Amino acid sequence: MSFTIVEQGTARLNRSELAVPGSNPTFLEKAASSPADVIFLDLEDAVAPDDKVQARKNIIQALNDLDWGGRTISIRINGLDTHYMYRDVVDIIEQAGQHLDLIMIPKAGTAADIYALDMLVTQIEDNMKLEKRIGFEMIIETALGMANVNEIAGASKRNESLHFGVADYAAST
Template structure:
């Protein structure tokens, strides 16, 4: 279970077979750079992409950055090569591996077993964590078991396009998360799966991470998608284009007004305690435990943003 905090507003997906794009990503303001060995890399280039990712991670260009790598799915020959190479050559330089198309707890048991067996050969105590990606109806049905399958799990990721395909739904945009949904479904058709990912992740001390928004030219649509995700409790969101970073970072960060209000709530609660008052209030409203916890979360994120 994850026991530390860092900003995870934006996770920028970068094809691992494109060194030019990798080098550019190192200078961008995404909180996390995710090097992709899976969908964005043709089968014929898997070995080259893996070598490029390892080279980039060890080059020093990501100094001060958090880096994760999306490996190939369980059941493929590539995942063995991916995890072994990353665990042997990138330990201490990447935070996690994302396991795509996680359908059952056994997928995470496999990834953990392979990771730990390779890490055991090293004297380093640095860990490589795991991020299961929920991309199917089967994965959603098994989400509680997946979330609790490993102490190395740190997040649950929503893989929206493959999830839609698994349910037989209709894609209305490149990623399935987006601009034309209301024309085919009056309401938010992914509300159930998103809510379930959030509640399961939070119940297990993990970070819920939302799927990307497909149309990188539609800033208003992206903002709306982010607002929905933050309202449900997502910690951050994948982005597929540098132009999306600023909007997503902004929406997933507390506003100055929210920060000031959180500070006032915390101060009022502390003052009530020092004055031995039976309760605390602000602006004529009682401060209960839930309100205080929410205020502390805002304060915590504001503190993390000071280091950006």
């Protein structure tokens, strides 16, 4: 039995989730009026490599300009092992962090991955004087992530949910 007390995260209604590629401004506009409880704006798999920088700009503009109607807004960043991830996190939080609820972390492999991202997000939030704490959703998509799932789940007080990515997991085993 563990006596570690973990701070209670924000309770969020999550009956339905809509995935939207950040590369398509029309889809972003339509998503804002969707009845889904959670809107996840994708910078990873749904965006071609040549479109990733523009997709990030589209998402920042959509977060700032559209009325999301109180829905939970999550951003799936690019993988921690890519050169896109840093700018995804820094640019979006610095320019639109007040409108962001969650960061979805693909291919979470170790607790150190989550800890490193937590440190980066904390520093940006502190620097920007954001009052709202951004939560984390981790996607377990590799054999490494599955082997470390317990440690990943406890790696940050920001952690709100774990997802299992069956297709990428199957490809990794």
